[in-house]
Amino acid sequence: MAAGAPMGAGTTSDIYKGDAARLMMPTWLIIGIFLLAPVIMMGVYSFLTKEFRGGVVWEFSFAAYDQFFFDRGLFGDDPPTLEWTYIGIFWRSIWQAGLATIMCLLIGFPTAWFIATRDPKSRSIWLFLITIPYWVNLLIRTVSMKFLIRDTGPLNEFLLAAGVIDTPLGLINTDFAVQLGLFYSYLPFMVLPIYAAVERYDFALSEAASDLYAGTWTILRLVIFPVVKPGIIAGCILVFVPSLGAFLAPDLLGGAKTFMIGSLIEEQFKGSAGNWPFGAAAAMILLTLVLVILLIYARAQNKVEDR
């Protein structure tokens, strides 16, 4: 990714003109059969009737979505009122993912800026240092974080021994622990796109603006921000989307009070709840949410390119 590497904006050649179908066939088959078809089938399952202890009965039903959105009382014959439990779980997930994204932005932006303004040689070393943890197994990173911040963990022991605190901080099983875990999981996703954007920025522009009597704030707002904005937006999406459906950080670092979408869905298939259509419906709602975000992003991108 060094500056000026010949990336060639998509050299298209047609040496293999007649072979496209043959070459694409494995991709179409594998992803089509083992991802696209399963997602469609999951959509179908969300409209079926649940069988106790997992599985489905092939009978059409809106029950899963009904259970998600409406409360019909204990015996199911009360007039429907809005059911807040599951909407609340989704809302909390959005909130948690949003806070994690903001944390990533606050720490990731200065980091990306700092790296992009080093000389090219040390840049690649800084970038390498930032990306290494991403390649370490996510489960192991999350377990390490749990080990570090739990009440009897090294962080609390250290602070207690140093006399900074009298009682353990009680970080584990809190919303903050989950945000920290998500931040820790996806930080490189924020740093890399912002880095790429800042790296492209020509600092002669801000010098020119400065010569024309623009203040620092004006330069930041009117000269730098428009250039860096696409990187920031891409970074936010790359952190927010996986955080939304994350399972490990909420499960290992959070407690019962920090239940998120990932755990809700997992419980329907692996846990005690065992309601497949409901799990499929929750997954469909999550998928719709993510696709809407990506679609809005793609349309905004196209508008920028059209200009």
Next chain:
Amino acid sequence: MAAKIDLRRFPGFLGITLICLVVLYAPLIIVAVYSFNDSTSITNWGGATLNWYVDVFTGPESPKFQQAALNSLIIAVCAAGAATCIATAAAVAMTRAGRFRGKTLSFALINLPLMVPEVVTAVASLVFFSAIGFTNGLFTILIAHTVFCIPFAYLPISARMQSISDVYEQAAMDLYATPREAFTKVLLPLMMPGILSGSLLAFIISLDDFLITNFVKGAGVETLPTAIFGAVKQGIKPNIMAISTLMLGVSIVFVTLSWLVGRVGQNKQK
């Protein structure tokens, strides 16, 4: 004239970058250090020892973890291999076949595994495999891994392809090389750095996966992440920290390798 602030050197940004690195590395380093801790209480330091590493290889739980590690390795090698072949063919089509029908759709399909949230892929795979009555644990994991490894293998390969002009193949064919020779003797060697880093990426991504594996694995089949997850539910024991540290080492070796491969590739271009 107002005092000029050099925007390249914002005060405090070095500090934030260092905080960033501390947050990223501290948990890993601390677990690595404590994996050498000779004390039954996990958090008190009782001198250095290699006992937990011995325990990983010979202890009562070692057969379980060794089988899980073997499964992980088999799946990662096979899934990365399959995904790399599929992605290589796709990259050739996307960059060497001009415009063809369904090109945009093909591009979307390649990237679909990146767009669908992991937990949704996991649910969809489980539903699909159970609907068709396919329950061979190891094989279902392998198929699921191959699917989500494809985009990760594709990215470096297609990035590499876009920077290779087709003049070399044209020249080869002008000199009476058959299309097969032009591919195997000219294009493939040029693509090699991309293929290597793509397969390494796919390999690591496969080893990393917990959620999808946990959904599609059959009863009794474990990979290293699912075995570790099961053990962690009982508490973080020292042997888990030793295994974690070993995996940490393996990851770092692989990333460094892939970085070096990338550098060699770039230097050759110049």
